[in-house]
Amino acid sequence: MLFVGKTDTQAATYTLPVSDSWTDGELTQQGGYNFYRVTIPEAGTLTDSFSAAMPLSGIPTIHGMLAQNEDFDYYRFSLSQETPVKIRYINYYNSAMPEPGVDGIIDIYTSDYVVLEHKRPINRDFLFEKTLSPGTYYIKISKFYGGSGKYILQYSVNTPTPHYHVWDSGKITRKATCTQTGEKVYTCLTCKETKKEVLDKIPHKYRTTIVKATTKANGKITHKCTGCSSTKTSIIPYIKSCKLSRTVYTYNGRKQLPSVTVTDAKGKRISASNYSVTYYGSCKTVGTYKVMIQFKGNYYTGSYSSSFKINPYAPRISSLKALRKGFSVRWTKQSSSIASGYQVQYSTRRDFRGSKTIRVSSYKKYSLYKTKLSPKRRYYVRVRTYKTVSGKNYYSSWSPAKTIITKK
Ligand SMILES: [Zn+2]
Ligand SMILES: [Zn+2]
Numbered sequence: 001m002l003f004v005g006k007t008d009t010q011a012a013t014y015t016l017p018v019s020d021s022w023t024d025g026e027l028t029q030q031g032g033y034n035f036y037r038v039t040i041p042e043a044g045t046l047t048d049s050f051s052a053a054m055p056l057s058g059i060p061t062i063h064g065m066l067a068q069n070e071d072f073d074y075y076r077f078s079l080s081q082e083t084p085v086k087i088r089y090i091n092y093y094n095s096a097m098p099e100p101g102v103d104g105i106i107d108i109y110t111s112d113y114v115v116l117e118h119k120r121p122i123n124r125d126f127l128f129e130k131t132l133s134p135g136t137y138y139i140k141i142s143k144f145y146g147g148s149g150k151y152i153l154q155y156s157v158n159t160p161t162p163h164y165h166v167w168d169s170g171k172i173t174r175k176a177t178c179t180q181t182g183e184k185v186y187t188c189l190t191c192k193e194t195k196k197e198v199l200d201k202i203p204h205k206y207r208t209t210i211v212k213a214t215t216k217a218n219g220k221i222t223h224k225c226t227g228c229s230s231t232k233t234s235i236i237p238y239i240k241s242c243k244l245s246r247t248v249y250t251y252n253g254r255k256q257l258p259s260v261t262v263t264d265a266k267g268k269r270i271s272a273s274n275y276s277v278t279y280y281g282s283c284k285t286v287g288t289y290k291v292m293i294q295f296k297g298n299y300y301t302g303s304y305s306s307s308f309k310i311n312p313y314a315p316r317i318s319s320l321k322a323l324r325k326g327f328s329v330r331w332t333k334q335s336s337s338i339a340s341g342y343q344v345q346y347s348t349r350r351d352f353r354g355s356k357t358i359r360v361s362s363y364k365k366y367s368l369y370k371t372k373l374s375p376k377r378r379y380y381v382r383v384r385t386y387k388t389v390s391g392k393n394y395y396s397s398w399s400p401a402k403t404i405i406t407k408k
Contacts, residue, residue: 049072049074049140050074050076050109050113050138052074053074053075053076053138053139054073054074054075054076055075055076055077055078056075056076056077056139056153056155057077057078057155059155060154060155060156061152061153061154062075062152062153062154062155063150063152064141064150064151064152064153065102065148065149065150065151066102066104066141066142066143066148066149066151067148068146068147068148070148071142071143072140072141072142073140073141073142074138074139074140075138075139075140075141075153075155076136076137076138076139077136077137077139077155077157078135078136078137079132079133079134079135079136079137079157080134081134082131082132082133082134083131083132083134083157083158083159084129084130084131084132084157084158085128085129085130085131085132085137085155085156085157085158086127086128086129086154086155086156086157086158087106087108087127087128087129087139087153087154087155088125088126088127088128088152088153088154089104089106089119089121089125089126089128089141089151089152089153089154090125090126090151090152091103091104091121091149091150091151091152092122092123092124099149099150100149100150101149101150101151102141102143102147102148102149102150102151103120103122103143103144103145103147103149104120104141104142104143104144104149104151105118105119105120105140105141105142105143105144106118106119106120106121106126106139106140106141107139107140107142108128108137108138108139109137109138109139109140110135110137110138111135111136111137111138113138116130116137120144139153139155141153163190163191165188165190165191165193165195166188166189166190167186167187167188167189167195168186168187168188168189169186170184170185170186170197171184171185171186171187172184172199173185174199175199176199176200176201176202177201177202177227177228178201178202178203178204178205178225178227178228178230179201179227179228180201181198181199181200181201182198182199182200183196183197183198183199184196184197184199185197202227204225204227204228204230205225205226205227206223206224206225206226206230206232207223207224207225207226208221208222208223209221209222209224210222210236210298210299211236212236212295212298212299212300212301213236213237213238213239213264213299213300213301214238214239214295214300214301214302215238215239215240215242215302215304216238216302217238218235218236218237218238218265219235219236219238219299219300220233220234220235220236221233221234221235221236221299236264236299236300237264237265237266237268238264238265239262239263239264239265239270239295239300239302239304240263240264240265240267241262241263242260242261242262242263242293242304242306243260243261243262243263244258244259244260244291244306244308245258245259245260245261246258246308247306247307247308247309248308248309248311249308249309249310249311250310250311250312250313250396250397251284251285251286251310251311251312251313251338252313253284254284255282255283255284256283256284256310257279257283258291258308260272260275260277260291260293260306262274262275262293262304270300273297274295274296274297274299274300275293275294275295275296275300276293276294276296277291277292277293277294278291278292278294279291280292283310284310285310285337285338285389286310286311286312286337286338286387286389286394287309287310287389287390287394288307288308288309288389288392289307289308289309289310290305290306290307291305291306291307291308292304292305293305293306309394310394311387311394311395311396311397312334312338312339312385312386312387312394312395312396313338313385313396313397314383314384314385314396314397314398314399315331315332315333315334315339315342315366315383315384315385315396315399316331316332316399316400317329317330317331317381317382317383317399317400317402318330318331318332320381320402320403320404321404322404322405322406322407323369323370323371323406323407324371324375324406324407324408325371325372325373325374325375325406325407325408326369326370326371326372326373326406327346327369327370327373327379327381327404327406328367328368328369328370329344329367329368329370329381329383329402330366330367330368331366331367331383331399332366333363333364333366334363334366334385335363336363338385338387338396339363339385339386339387340361340363340386340387340388340393341359341360341361341362341363341365341385341386342359342360342363342365342366342383342384342385342386343357343358343359343360343383343384343386343395344357344358344360344368344370344381344382344383345357345358345381345382345383345384345398346358346370346379346380346381346382347379347380348374348377348378348379348380349380350380350401352380352382352401358370363385373406374406375406375407375408376405376406376407376408377405377406378403378404378405379403379404379405379406380401380402380403381401381402381403381404382398382399382400382401382402383398383399384396384397384398384399
């Protein structure tokens, strides 16, 4: 295709070779070749004239005329969307124009002044029919030779009726994963146009594995995505201490159970739902009782054993009498369930430093005579119970002390 672009606008008349099929217009033959003559106007004239072009929209038919002293008529039209355009140019005697026509050339340009069409129609209609993309277009009517004459220019557009897409339910062309977005393509049921939709990444699907913590080693929770390499781990601190609320009780005839507090290596309390507590034995009579903490559930395993004691309660001195160089003491009798015997302690000092202790080996004996002490001396006396269970002695606390002064 032959065209003259804006960049070639060196004002001159050019003779250019063309193909045989180009038979319209100013075709000449030289030495067996076909040549085509193109006149390029002065650059200034060109732009001035283009910029002063007359808008065509709303004017279906122009009855134009190129006068003797006039070289060009310029027209323009603008399209905001892709539009089928029809341009008709007539310059010969016919029923529409029974007057002398101008021997004219019609040029249609894009907004970049690129020639879309260049014709010199002789004795017939010129019809340009094309769907053009959005932009501004120019039409130039010029004379091939001098003279003057009339022409008719018709411009019409076939504005497409607005189309509203009716999208189908869409097809997933790429599935979304936890690392990559997906894509869904919708197709218009009428015009087959497509549009794409980005599908959000799906959340990671974590599979959790747990290594349980023990009293010696940390545990670990690992979340690993089944779809990618994403991994999250957290530590379960090991079980550091299991404490009983009390380790020593005094016999009271009822069952006595200390509560348990379990703490991890970070000093945080471990909830009771993670372990069960077993108390062995009666937890009532004098003795030592084992407490077993067994860990269970998802996060902890293993066990911990502890113990607490129940001691006899203290007897009370019911009478303390002075004797010659001695004293006699009597206390409340304890039952065999808490007492195997007693200990009587005496001292010249209130704080029992340097005291002496006398063992009474039967719970049935609850009085004592002590002689061979210093005469006229103040003595402090106190008593406690002991109970022997499985070869081990359990002592009550001391009774409140009483005091006497020995006789001479
Ligand atoms: Zn559509
Ligand atoms: Zn993932």
